[in-house]
Amino acid sequence: MARVTTGITSSHIPALGAAIQTGTKGNxxxxxxxxxxxxxxxxxxxxxxMPDVIVLVYNDHATAFDMNVIPTFSIGCAESFAPADEGxxxxxxxxxxxxxxxxxxxxxxxxxxxxxxCIFNDMKVDHGCTVPLSMVxxxxxxxxxxxxxFPVNVVTYPPPSGRRCFNLGxxxxxxxxxxPEDLNVHVWGTGGMSHQLQGPxxxxxxxxxDLNFIDMLIKDxxxxxxxxxxxYLREAGSExxxxxxxxxxxxxxxxxxxxxxxxxxxxxxxxxxxxMILQPEETAGEPLNPRVxxxxxxxxxxxx
Amino acid sequence: xxxEKKKERIDIHAYLAEFDDIPGTRVxxxxxARKGYWLNQxxxxxxxxxxxxxxxxxxxxxxxxxxxxDAAKKAVLARDYNAMIDEGGNVYFLSKLFSADGQSFQxxxxxxxxxxxxxxxxxxxxGGRSPEGVRSIKExx
Numbered sequence: 083m084a085r086v087t088t089g090i091t092s093s094h095i096p097a098l099g100a101a102i103q104t105g106t107k108g109n110x111x112x113x114x115x116x117x118x119x120x121x122x123x124x125x126x127x128x129x130x131x132m133p134d135v136i137v138l139v140y141n142d143h144a145t146a147f148d149m150n151v152i153p154t155f156s157i158g159c160a161e162s163f164a165p166a167d168e169g170x171x172x173x174x175x176x177x178x179x180x181x182x183x184x185x186x187x188x189x190x191x192x193x194x195x196x197x198x199x200c201i202f203n204d205m206k207v208d209h210g211c212t213v214p215l216s217m218v219x220x221x222x223x224x225x226x227x228x229x230x231x232f233p234v235n236v237v238t239y240p241p242p243s244g245r246r247c248f249n250l251g252x253x254x255x256x257x258x259x260x261x262p263e264d265l266n267v268h269v270w271g272t273g274g275m276s277h278q279l280q281g282p283x284x285x286x287x288x289x290x291x292d293l294n295f296i297d298m299l300i301k302d303x304x305x306x307x308x309x310x311x312x313x314y315l316r317e318a319g320s321e322x323x324x325x326x327x328x329x330x331x332x333x334x335x336x337x338x339x340x341x342x343x344x345x346x347x348x349x350x351x352x353x354x355x356x357x358m359i360l361q362p363e364e365t366a367g368e369p370l371n372p373r374v375x376x377x378x379x380x381x382x383x384x385x386x
Numbered sequence: 387x388x389x390e391k392k393k394e395r396i397d398i399h400a401y402l403a404e405f406d407d408i409p410g411t412r413v414x415x416x417x418x419a420r421k422g423y424w425l426n427q428x429x430x431x432x433x434x435x436x437x438x439x440x441x442x443x444x445x446x447x448x449x450x451x452x453x454x455x456d457a458a459k460k461a462v463l464a465r466d467y468n469a470m471i472d473e474g475g476n477v478y479f480l481s482k483l484f485s486a487d488g489q490s491f492q493x494x495x496x497x498x499x500x501x502x503x504x505x506x507x508x509x510x511x512x513g514g515r516s517p518e519g520v521r522s523i524k525e526x527x
Contacts, residue, residue, distance in 0.1 A: 096491060144478040148430045149423050167433050169485025237478055239415045240401070276514075280477045281468065283410030284495040285506060287514025312404045316521040320411050321477075349510040351492045379513040 084184070084258045084265035088133065089331040089339070089360040090122070091299075092214040094140060094272045097351040099173050099213045102221065114377040115355060118345040119217045121370050122359060125343070126218055127226075131367075133268040135181045135228040137188070137254060139330045140210035140272045142233040143168070146202070152238050153200035155250065157192075158207075158231035159185040166206035175212050175221075181228040184261055188230070191257035197250055207231050214272045217357070234330070236273070236323050240311065247326045248307035251333020258334075271331030273324025275346075276317070277353035286319040287354045289380055292346065295325060296356060300341045303332045321353075332360070340366035341373070348379040409520045414476045422474020425462070428452040429475070432482040441486065468498045 101112040108116070125131055145166045147153065162179050165172040189199050211231050219226055235241055242250075251269065258267050275292040278284050295318075298306040307329050314323045332339070342359040349355075361367060405413040412418065419426075428449065431437045441448040449459050461469035462483070470480055477495075484494040496506030509515060521527050 100490070143481065144426070144430065144476065145433070148479075149419065149426050167435070169432055169438075169482040170488070171435070237414060237476060238419050239405075239413055278411065278515075279491060279495045280471055281410045281412055281498050282500065283408070283515065283520055284499050285509055285515040286517055286520070287510075288517045289513070291517070311401075315405070315408055315411070315413065317517060320408075320413060349514055351490070352495050352510065352514075354514065379511065 084261040084263055084267050085365075086255050086258050086267050086269055086334045087361065087365065088131075088268045089335045089358075090214075090218065090268060090270045091274075091328050091331060091356060091358045091360075092217055092270065092272050093274060093350065093353060093355040093357065094210045094213040095350045095353050095355065096168075096209040096213065098217060099209055102216055103174065115347055115350050116217075118347055118355075118375050118377055119357060121343055121375075122218055122345075122357060123220060125359060125370060132266070133227050134265040135184055135230060136268045136270055137230045137232050137258075137334075138211055138214065138270045138272065139232045139234060139327045140214070141236045141324060141327065143208050143210055144237060145208035146205045146233070147235075152235055153233070154235045154242055155197060156200035156202050156233050157185055157189050158202050158205050158233075159189060160203040160205065163205055163207045163211075163231055165212055166208045168208055173209065173212055175216060176224045178207050178211065178215070178225065178229045178231060181230055183263075184228075184258075184265065184267075185230045187261050188254060188257040191260060192250070192253055195253040195256065197253055205231065210272060214270060232330075234327050236326065241323055241326060243311070244307040244309050244326045244329050247329040248303060248333040251330040251335075254330070255334040255336065269331045269334040271328035273327050274318070274322060275325060275354045275356040276319050276322045278319030279321050279352055281320075283319070285352060287348055288317050288319070288322075289348065289354065291317040291322075292354050292356060295328075296344060296346070296358065299328060299332050299358075300339060300360065303329060307333075335360055336362045336364075338363035340369065342367060343370040343373060343375075345375045345377075346380050347377045354380075407523050407525075409523050412471050418474045419476070420474070422458075422476065422479075424453040425458045425470060425473055425475045426479035428454065428462075429479040429482045432486045438486045465497075467494055471498075
């Protein structure tokens with residue numbers, strides 16, 4: 083049977099894609115960010131770690147969905163998904179290759195489990211989906227595994243509650259486990275961490291909130307999932323609400339997890355960046371060494 | 387339903403009212419989404435290269451194709467992102483406009499703070515804007 087072996091979280095900041103494209107990923111500003119992902123990249127290419135399929139949870143940033151259609155939870159069931167032109171031409175990355183059998187299986191299972199999914203076939207994917215792939219896999223000519231795009235509305239209010247996201251993750255886990263083929267499935271939760279891209283309060287970063295979020299995501303997601311939207315908005319900035327998507331990933335891993343790796347960096351453009359590898363405790367591998375990496379301004383604060 | 391525990395429901399009025407208590411922040415509610423419908427759809431049109439070309443050739447003429455308020459038109463022409471958000475714009479939609487202008491998210495976001503791009507970039511390197519005192523207008527914390 084198929085199993086959710088791993089959850090990965092990653093920010094999906096578009097400037098990371100631009101840094102790759104402009105060849106500036108090694109400079110003083112971006113170097114530490116790409117260095118922080120290096121252990122994840124190394125880990126995922128090790129034998130046994132490469133997933134067959136990733137269920138990639140992200141938000142569409144007004145790309146495939148405009149004001150005409152605003153689905154709360156959707157799933158891409160097509161054979162492939164091309165990178166979208168978000169205003170500066172499509173990102174020069176490979177098409178995302180889907181897994182229609184598993185995607186349709188998950189869609190049907192979720193609907194029977196009371197999550198009324200929106201099913202998409204013809205859909206372009208934006209930086210929310212492709213930047214995490216670039217950060218973890220580098221710049222291959224084709225992505226090394228299949229990807230099921232799973233967009234969540236966090237743009238037009240109200241987005242789904244943290245609780246709803248956490249429960250959805252649990253239903254994704256059950257859906258994957260009822261798929262007969264033997265597949266290594268990852269669930270990735272992307273976006274975050276604290277950031278605000280609008281208004282006079284733009285530039286907000288809340289290190290204390292972010293580190294507490296990471297801690298609770300590992301140890302007590304049940305309580306974390308009850309955090310109301312207003313708390314995300316006040317503490318993590320208007321775009322920090324993306325973090326509810328991390329709870330979908332966490333819900334798909336079961337009760338107890340082992341944190342193999344946690345990276346936290348301030349700032350990547352406007353954003354505090356977080357990236358983690360988590361595995362269900364009962365089948366978890368060894369933590370990476372070092373297990374926790376902070377860089378950028380997060381270091382300065384840690385030394386206080 | 388009788389044997390099931392009654393669901394705890396969120397009071398939508400209280401839920402929405404709290405959003406107005408966050409300083410310097412406009413949450414993209416249904417009310418804003420309705421107001422900004424055409425402004426946001428205009429921005430989406432810039433995802434096509436041919437539309438970007440037309441827009442670049444003559445901003446004002448291109449805007450005539452969209453059912454925009456005068457305030458929205460003025461805000462777009464001035465690239466005043468705070469004013470566009472007041473007109474119901476959302477930053478992810480408006481990103482198509484600043485991307486078409488060759489601007490980054492950081493430049494656009496910084497332009498809404500009253501800081502110069504250099505000051506804003508430096509604030510981010512120094513750890514970003516602290517949440518201290520900007521969480522709530524009423525509670526001042």
